[in-house]
Amino acid sequence: MSGLLFTPHERMLARRYLRSRRSERFVSLISWSSGIGIAIGVMTLIVVLSVMNGAAAEIRDKILGFSSHIDIQGPGDTLEGWQQWLTTVEALPDVKRAAPYIQGQVLASYGSRAFGALLKGVDVSRSDDIARHITHGRFVSSEGSPFQVVMGKTLVRKLGLQLGDQVRLMSPSGGVSPSGAAPRMRAFELVGIFDSGFHEYDIGVILTPIPAIQRLNRMGDAVTGIEVFLHDREVAARVAAEAQAALPPGAWIIDWQRRNRAFFNALKTERVAMGVILSLIIMVAVFNMVASLVMVVMERRKEIAILKTIGATRSSVMRVVMLMGAMLSGIGTLAGAVMGLLLAWKLDVLLAWIETMTGVQFMSGEVYFIDHIPSKIDPVSVGVIVVVSLIMGVMATLYPAWRAASVPPAEALRYE
Structure with missing residues (x-):
């Protein structure tokens, strides 16, 4: 040239x-x-x-490693009759898997140390992706007592826990006693430690089987919502629109792009x-x-x-x-x-x-x-x-x- x-x-x-x-x-x-x-x-x-x-x-x-591509919740704080919703969502194209979940804030304490965290109940049979992040111990199991947890490495270090220790979790979703509203507290066994590579999860997320939270908070068979994972996360907005049309009115649906847009x-x-x-x-x-x-x-x-x-x-x-x-x-x-x-x-x-x-x-x-x-x-x-x-x-x-x-x-x- x-x-x-x-x-x-x-x-x-x-x-x-x-x-x-x-x-x-x-x-x-x-x-x-x-x-x-x-x-x-x-x-x-x-x-x-x-x-x-x-x-x-x-x-x-890292955010999507422990977070769903699409989050589906009901019109209230909890979702009753979620099994039919789960079947409808799993039938949608591009859906890799879907699973119910429960989450809520708890106070985790061990000895004189205490930290706030997000307690998330997961379907053990549908959480293989999360189980791959376990570095010590094992993932929670559906066998035996449901009161078992896996925690992030940073939170375990700050609480001074070892595998097999009993960590006390206090949930604000309590009942009513003669003295007024009272939080619920229960000891959980630490069976595994995960490393997500994302500090916010490693210090602030605790995983346990769904029945453990249902029994702790006396929720019956209700869940918080359904999390959906896709083969291609870039089509989350389109699949969310399809789910909105397929589910009953009142369904609250948000994809990961809208959730983290800011x-x-x-x-x-x-x-x-x-x-x-x-x-x-x-x-x-x-x-x-x-x-x-x-x-x-x-x-x-x-x-x-x-x-x-x-x-x-x-x-x-x-x-x-x-x-x-x-x-x-x-x-x-x-x-x-x-x-x-x-x-x-x-x-x-x-x-x-x-x-x-x-x-x-x-x-x-x-x-x-x-x-x-x-x-x-x-x-x-x-x-x-x-x-x-x-x-x-x-x-x-x-x-x-x-x-x-x-x-x-x-x-x-x-x-x-």
Whole structure:
């Protein structure tokens, strides 16, 4: 393409003008520093956007690891006659599995320690996905006493529990005693510890069989609702609409995208804001390139005048200067893209090595949603960054090229 736009002597002049003579090394240094600035800007933008894309994908996967794609509840606090609803939902296309559940807030205590948590009753026969997260012990069983729980590793550590210990759970859904409303309390055996990889679940979720909560809260056969898991979670909105049409009036249905819309919109807004802010690095480098090319033009006034005297046209002079800028921005963009892709590709390995060497943890699961810095390269984002950087670099050459084409030969050679 460049061979069609630029003649051989124009390419030769552009390369020569970018090389410094002894008296022009400062100008050449400024010129190449602008290319280095573009490389740094492109590299930083690719790495940061890759980290934010990876964080969004990681958090989404962790949230959906223990959460349903679609949540169905009845018109009241509990759902009676849920078996028919379950059969209707399971018959819908794209549904992988559906299961009843019960959930409510409890206070978990052991010894002198106590923490609030979400107690969730699950259908043991329909919870294979959750059972795969068990790291110690076993998953709750439908055999024997139903008063058994599995808890997240962080909550177990904070309570100081060991497998086989009895943890007391106090539910506010109590009955009425002669002295008034009283919470219900029951001891549960810790039979397993799970690691979801998501701090909010590891510290705040306790799992138990459905009959345990039904007996604790004296709910009979009622449940809180039905959770639905799909083969493709991206079609959750459509399946939710189908379920709404198939179930009786009064059914309350929400898919995971609506349930977490505010959170994911915040992540998207933050990603866009970071992209705009970091683009300023490239803009600063581009303005630096404008200044450096103008300085090159001023230093080469005599040579430009001689070129015009021997027949070089205005367009030819402009193409030489534009090619200089295109070479600077092209080399900078290419180098930045390569370094950014390599860094984003091995970022987790590099950070793990730095954490091991320094003993400093960059991301704590107790502060952030995840305990590591993920990275996911988006080819579309990388392509946009590269194209925009090249366009900005070419546009930055227009004013210096116009200044070079406007050099009057007689004025420049008057005192030569």
